[in-house]
Amino acid sequence: MLAAIQYTDFSFPNVEKKQRGKVRDLYFLKDRLIMVATDRISAFDVILPRAIPYKGQILNRIALHFLQRTADIVPNWVLASPDPNVTVGKICAPIPVEIVVRGYLAGHAWRQYKAGHRMLCGVPLPEGLHENDPLPTPIITPTTKAHSGHDEDISKEEIIKRGIVPAPLYEQIEAVALKLFERGTQMARERNLILVDTKYEFGLHNGALHLIDEVHTPDSSRYFYWDTYEQLQKEGKPQKQLSKEFVRQWLIENGFQGKEGQRVPTMTNEVVEDIMRRYMELYTTMTGETIEPDPSLTTEALMKRIESNVNNYLETEQLLLT
Structure with missing residues (x-):
């Protein structure tokens, strides 16, 4: 190797x-x-x-x-x-939430939707959607930033109510995240890709908001191919995608979702x-x-x-x- x-x-x-x-x-x-x-x-x-x-x-x-x-x-x-x-x-002093922006119903959002949930992180989802369908508009579904173990879904209202992030700063973060997602969408389209969803992490440096960690990588984002998206969706077939989701799917197919008692399958x-x-x-x-x-x-x-x-x-x- x-x-x-x-x-x-x-x-x-x-x-x-x-x-x-x-x-x-x-x-x-x-x-x-x-x-x-x-x-x-x-x-x-x-x-x-x-x-x-x-x-x-x-x-x-x-x-x-x-x-x-x-x-x-x-x-x-x-x-x-x-x-x-x-x-x-x-x-930078990290802000303890991850900002997940979703333009399509895929991955975790689809698994929640398929299970019957129509509210994700306080954001209502319309009826009648299928896996990988576009959402009416991009939505923000935050998660708490865990030091270990699983991050947890949380709503904007809960973030502000608990005092995790002050309301004015959180409003700024959401506005910036949507602009970043728009830029990422434009850049992806130029390369025949669709930016499906992604996460952003922010911090403060000398009191100013900064983007930290990575951005728009396959570890933090999901991409579909633009030129095959509509046909595959019409035929009800899985989307060709370049992201870490294929790793998750391989693990799921081999009986692992990170739950207690499960073992990671052999990586040949x-x-x-x-x-x-x-x-x-x-x-x-x-x-x-x-x-x-x-x-x-x-x-x-x-x-x-x-x-x-x-x-x-x-x-x-x-x-x-x-």
């Missing part, structure tokens, strides 16, 4: 704290954050046992692609990307390679660029490359600051 990063434990200079997320390893300096995008993959809020080669690099590059192209809507946390797997940025080399191929396909579709796998690159060499690139960046920045 190709090189893949499951975990990191770098000793970058002046690191004050290390933190491991679901798929990213974070290194906190006094005035900035080093985020290493590993090749871990999670689904149903569970980290799967095998890493996917090139996944971290792909997600990092796609996130940067969109963060650069949405900075006119809202500032974001990014300062630099010294390595394909690494982003360095501002340390074929499964890992298929997931990698789909991530590469999305990257090329989204950006027009390609990544050529390097079979000679070892995991050890990959780790050394990241460490060297980050250390060179920090050394340069230190020289510039003195």
Whole structure:
């Protein structure tokens, strides 16, 4: 198998704290954050046992692609990307809700709808919809940001009532999220894709709202192909999609949804390679660029490359600051 990063434990200079997320390893300096995008993959809020080669690099590059192209809507946390797997940025105080914007009835929303629910996070859903149908207008379905375990659906009213986010700030967040979704929809259409749904995370830096983490990547978004959407929908067939939903479907088909007592099915080399191929396909579709796998690159060499690139960046920045 190709090189893949499951975990990191770098000793970058002046690191004050290390933190491991679901798929990213974070290194906190006094005035900035080093985020290493590993090749871990999670689904149903569970980290799967095998890493996917090139996944971290792909997600990092796609996130940067969109963060650069949405900075006119809202500032974001990014300062630099010294390595394909690494982003360095501002340390922001995270706002403890994820803002999920949905333009179509898919994924979690469809599973809730199919179960008979017609209210999702306080938002009413019309009768008569089918899986993957467009919604009348994009809706926002927030979730609480859990440190571990499953995130939970929550309504706008409950967020404000509990004091999780002050009302004026939350109104600003929703307005910005809809503008981001509109921009993402436009950019997807230019690449023959439909942005079905996505999630945004926000934080505050010096009191100003910032977009943090990733944006419009296949880990945080779902995409359909524009040119086949109507025909497949008319025929009642599954949509061809490029997102992490295919991983969730594979897990569901093999008896796993992250529930207590369930075990993650065996990830064979074929499964890992298929997931990698789909991530590469999305990257090329989204950006027009390609990544050529390097079979000679070892995991050890990959780790050394990241460490060297980050250390060179920090050394340069230190020289510039003195």
